[in-house]
Amino acid sequence: MSVAETIKSKLTDALAPSELQVIDESHKHKGHRGARPEGETHFHVVIVAERFAGMMRVARQRLVYGILADELAGPVHALSLETVAPGEGKRAG
Incomplete structure (x- = not known):
């Protein structure tokens, strides 16, 4: 399973999101520290989940990082x- 697929699977299982985008942005970081030639090192995740209702941004991020x-x-x-x-604001498209 790819890293992106693992991220999708774990977030889906834990948060049952109504929307989930896992975008591999590794190509933007070629030659940078932490980048591997095969990619899958830098990701942008957009996740919409009921679980985030009433949570501050930092608490949401800590939950996902965990x-x-x-x-x-x-x-x-x-x-x-x-x-x-x-029902909250703007999301990446």
Whole structure:
């Protein structure tokens, strides 16, 4: 299973999102520290989940970082997050 597939699977299982995008942005970081030639080191995740309702942004991010702790300790060098509760503001398209 690819790193992106693992991220999708873990977040889906833990948060049952209504929307989930896992975007591999590794190609933007070629030659940078932490980048591997095979990619899958830098990701942007957009996740819309009811679980985020009433949570502050930092709490949402900590929740996601906890779910993906193994990936962040290993193959993932950078992870940017857009965490949204249903009905809230703008999301990446």
